[in-house]
Amino acid sequence: MPSPAVRRRRTEVLSSAERADDADELFAVTSARLRRVVAFDAAVWSATDPETGLVTAPMRVENLGGGEHCAAYWESEILGENSVPFRDLARAAVPAARVGHGPGRPWQGENLELRAVLRTGRRPWGVVSLFRFQAPFGAEELEFVAGLSAPLAVRLRSFARRAEARSLPDAPGPGLVLFDPSGEATSINEEARHYLARLPDGPYASTALGVRLPIWIVTAALQARFTPSSVSARVRIRTVDGRWLVCHASSLSGPGGSSGPIVLVIEPAATSDVAVIVAEAYELSPRELEITQLVALGMTTGEIAGRLFISPHTVRDHIKAVFGKVRVSSRGELVARLYAVGLSAVGLSAVGRFAVGQEVVTKPDS
Structure with missing residues (x-):
């Protein structure tokens, strides 16, 4: 049974979340309030598609450097290099875990990441990773963050109730982005540029095409590149004006069954x-x-x-x-x-x- 002090701190964190007007504000105020209870040096907060579990907008990154560093983090997640991936936490009895990392990361060492899936039932509505550069997270801190999973997920879920009645009168055809087998973006059409311009701010990966691809777009392409075809590489994203887009990626085959390019499609979401x-x-x-x-x-x-x-x-x-x-x-x-x-x-x-x-x-x- 949590102590009165722990219950009070939990109430303070969740009270801030309840006052948030959207997911961006929810992540900002929750992170600021949580830092007073569970100290951390850096953090990543992201909404997720509740069907596929892939990250989507909005995403809040605190003290982790540029988009390339963030892209490498999500690539390690897709590749299964993390000892407790988010997809496992979405189904686990406890939706949070302490994770260790090897050399090459500022938080290398045992239990220097505390991660959680924000879920209702088995539907993931968001994920959070907290990082320390030295002192590991403890069991009590893990328990505290795990206890925030369901109420924060319910709050995130509530924001999806806000339907946008206006159509997309200037919507072009499907946007296409082509990636080579190594994961580099090689081609893009004007329709994709149109949709990318409507997406909210967040961490991006630079490309040689003159555009920056949001991390949630890159993650969908990574999912198609590294996972079986039975795993959906599909994510829904809300534009800055509240309209829904759907992004889905597929890995193509080359001659003799060799790995081919990855094609990513962005288009308005159907009903x-x-x-x-x-x-x-x-x-x-x-x-x-x-x-x-x-x-x-x-x-x-x-x-x-x-x-x-x-x-x-x-x-x-x-x-x-x-x-x-x-x-x-x-x-x-x-x-x-x-x-x-x-x-x-x-x-x-x-x-x-x-x-x-x-x-x-x-x-x-x-």
Whole structure:
């Protein structure tokens, strides 16, 4: 049982997090408050894609030098060089661990990194690494940081509820970045430059192409380069104006099965790309999400019941539960709240009657 002093410090850290308006501020205020309890020399805070676990924006790096150093850190993570990778912590009983590092790092030695996955259930919404250059982290400090995992993840998750209703009127076609087998960026189209210009500030890796690639883009390419094809190299990223992009990378084969280039695609996220994140943010069950998606397609209660082989009464119960979680009172409000971000991708025809506000769709049992 934590002592009263530990509980008080935990409350102070989490109170700061609760007052944050976005993930950037959450990382900044939590790091500043946490440093008073668990001293550290450097830190990395990053949001993650809750489905793939890959890092995404925003990312906050404190006292670790340039982007190249940060890129090397994430490369070691993808390569599995760290004794306790984040992907294992996402599934571990305790979502935090002390990690040692070999020569070549300012924090080389045993237990000089304390890392944690910020997770709800097994969904990772962020990661944090704290570093010391000399004194190792202790067991009590590990326990304290582990105790912050779930509440910080819940706060991060809540920011995904903010759907952006505006479309991307000037969105070009897919952006393409080509990497050679060694991981160097060799080609880029103008569409990719357009999307990169919309991404938030953060650590970058320099290239010979005249652009700097954000670390979360580089990490997706590294994932495609070093991991099996069954592991998704896909991450969703929010632009500076709140719109969603999806970035996915694939490793191509050369002659005779040799390693070929890596192609990375950046494009506006479709409604289906954002649906899982928004559903998680509102804590919708898989069945509730499924019904909500059918509601967004304009299906009536009877049509949904027939599609899913359940009774209309069960459908109404699910819709009522969704209304309560999302805090809306009509189907039209529900679609606007959850899927406005993707209306440009699915078109008005896909949302049917909800877009024009016919009275029949404002009732749960329609």
